[in-house]
Amino acid sequence: MSAVEYEPVIGLEIHVQLSTRTKMFCGCALSFGEPPNTRTCPVCLGLPGTLPVANAEAIHYGLMIGMALGCDLAPRSIFHRKNYFYPDLPKGYQISQYDEPLCRGGRLGDVRIHRVHLEEDAAKLVHVGASGRLHASDASIVDFNRGGTPLAEIVTEPDVRSAEQASEWLKLLRTTLRQLGVSDVNMEEGSLRCDANISVRPVGTKELGTKTELKNMNSFRFIERGIKAEVERQIGILRDGGQVVQETLHYDPTTGAITSLRSKEEAHDYRYFPEPDLTPVSITQAMLDRAREALPELPAAREARFKDELGLNGESARLLAWRAELGDYFESALSSNGVEAQPLANWVTNELVQRLGGDADPAESKVEPSALAKLVALVGERKVTQGAAKQVLDKLVAEGGDPQAIVEAEGLGAVGGADELAPVVAAALEANPDIAERLRGGDMKPIGVIVGHVMRETKGRADGGEVTRLVREQLGL
């Protein structure tokens, strides 16, 4: 009996802090690490008698997000109260959207969007351990600076099938949101937070398994690791004949441990009801126009343009479009004269990214876009070989500068002319008589040995094609 294969079914819930100037429901400026409790007012402290008033710019950002994700924008949406007690929630309820959200449906890349709604962020709790001030063995301190920051909650359909896909898709979402200019989208600082709803099912079946909700994954790496660990945990349970329990889980990135957040208490009963203190949001044509005008070119459109107008292959187009910083760098370099798009794209996405490392923004490196463009052009004109160009790039990454100058200073110019190269080829054939014999006999396989010899002698400056031509010429082939 062969073992059942399982596939993960993953839906993501992303909380995005919007980069408005003020909070969702009061006029306090958003906080960026100010001293505790210096960005509060009667409203965001939940003082008796205070009332929320929604931030028009947060609605605007919500509409931009909805448009970018291809959502249906609700002509009328309302806010609800989500009731529960927690020290970081000053009113005893969170104002959020429930059954009439701002945006529904939509798609980004290969994942469908279920809904996007607006709500307010909670305050920050700092655990302080034992405190002399309370009888409690453990205490926390509440800082309300963050409380009330506008959030967009983006909920996907369960379309994600692997941990890698989840992290790749989140990068696309981050790029999209960054390009919209609606958020700082910084996972480490908490302006982009992701929870995952995870279940597994036998491959080929349609029914969804019992899901768990995995929280607290604050980097792309942890998202990948966390989801992987949870998927393996669930498959392990099923293989052992057990059943997955629906629960909320916490992923500890330092130990990799997954622990249940389920308290001894009964399940939450949020007692949602329409927020009587806020009136409905009715989207006007003017609001729609303003949001549409504010939309920049988004990754999907850019990918299509790179393919259709610049003739980039699919892989390059997608990579450059999904990682906007690479796309921006690429386009800036492309504006220099005499460089072809596809080779430039290859140099950006392969050689440059390799040298700068993972998520680095090339705009912050020492390599000027125009310098890379010049280098790629030199290669195209066969003035520098691929190998030598890589050495030039090493130098550019380390010190910056002009590629032409580096080529001249380091003597890395291509040894292209027959006059210069012919004696080196002749010497190579002489040094490898058995290879020369096989080549003469029509077996071209070992030609690499000769080319390699020439490259060594010329320190990689020889043009491979020219070497091959000279070999044939000198052997009379």
Next chain:
Amino acid sequence: MIDREQVLHVARLARLELSEDEVSRMSSELSKVLDHIEKISALDLDGVPATTHVVEVENALRPDEPRPSLPREVALASAPATQDDGFLVPSPQA
């Protein structure tokens, strides 16, 4: 009718401690009131929309312009317990 178990469940949701005496009183008093309220279940309300706001005001939105926040000592002035410039509470994890 609202029984003892329900009273305890609701009290927990509402974060209200009730004495044994209060639990039984609550059960009988709430049952009486609920009996009266049951009246509305007799009404035919098919197709009747809910009124969430009696006066329609739409898009009462606020421009995104910062206003001064409270000085911290004012924010903390009425707190029952403070420490390190924040509001001190027993830990939720404890």
Next chain:
Amino acid sequence: MSDILDLTAKQAADAVATGDLDPKDLYEAYRAASAADDLNAYVWVADAAPADGDASGELGGVPLAVKDLFCTEGAPSQAGSKILEDYRPPYTATVVRKLAQAGAPLLGKTNQDEFAMGSSNENSAYGPVLNPWDRTRVPGGSSGGSAAAVAAGYAPWALGTDTGGSIRQPAALCGIVGLKPTYGTVSRYGMIAFASSLDQAGPLTRDVTDSALLYRHMVGRDGRDSTSLEHPEEIVLPSATRLDGITLGVPAELSGEGVEDGVMARFEETLKLAESLGATIRRVPLPHADYGLSAYYVIAPAEASSNLARFDGVRYGARVDADDLLSMYTRTRHDGFGPEVKRRIMLGTYALSSGYYDAYYGRAQRVRTKIAEDFDNAFADVDFVVTPTSPSVAFELGAKTDDPLAMYLNDYFTVPMPLAGIPAISIPNGLSEDLPTGFQLAGPAFSENRIFEAAYALEQAIGFDGSKGRVAA
């Protein structure tokens, strides 16, 4: 000084305007009277007139008593609750600030049922208020302190709030005028919330003119209250003496059953009086009014259960220390809230909880739609709907405290209006058993000017003598 206390607010403001009365003397006369309050109507009285007071406004420096649940910067704002004992907010409610700017400085804070939950003022953590007409009786509630202070002459006028009748019923029981305005016309910012979709601030005054004068300066859209709006009409002082062309609608369902005989008799006399002033009386069906009380006792507690969740011992108010967070919450709220507040929090939490929402809150919100439709239909035929304000005169202290349902039935005539968001006034309607009764007029949304005119004409004709209740004068 006693003659100062005999003036209505309008008369006092006029005297200040003509220079016949020094606003400082006016303020001090009321300050002294309220400091000597023997009805427990006040929970706090100012030591002196606010330094930034301005008597040049239309309100002429006539001091204002304010229900405890309005936040007043630096002054106690306790909403009648132990959980807010000596709480002093860092800001002032919009309406209180507006009135101070218009020339009505804060005089003191008045006692009330805890978080405005009650119809007798016996639910205050600061003790019951006594009715100035008979100190063995309740003043009504929840704005009982404001009503008693005005009736007793301890304040020229006062602010109250009405959620299910909390201005009109105590006004009726104390023999003064109380207006519950159209929802949204007065900012709720700074009013400690009971039921957000129903709460509305309004004036408690000696006569209809004062009511219009105070309301005139209360209205206006407030950027801090999303549900507030501009009143479409400027509020003017009434002058009508006739009711020609006016039709008063008496609910067809009003049979007098459940209403005290004396109260019903006064009501019917006033209908005859109205006819003599030229009004037409007609019966109008309000078929869902009977369900109003049920819907009200779902919606108000549901919203209250949520509004009162912020009293958690973290940022302000009383706290009972405990080792763990859950016990801190539950004990703080157990000790901080009185029995009626706990009852309503329980009721409201139950009505919103999983599995019950549709049967209770959802249904009640739809009943609300039917009640509003009833009124719309009625106002197609009549100008105002009129009823007795309260089915009884002021009852004895303690008479209904053991029976919450009996207490809730007090609100029978007053809950439908807030459910529909429409304005209604209660004016003194003569005595029954030597105690005041009230006559209620309700009109369509934003009809305050017409309500004032009709109420004024009736007031002149009824000729009620409130001075019998004024112990201070």
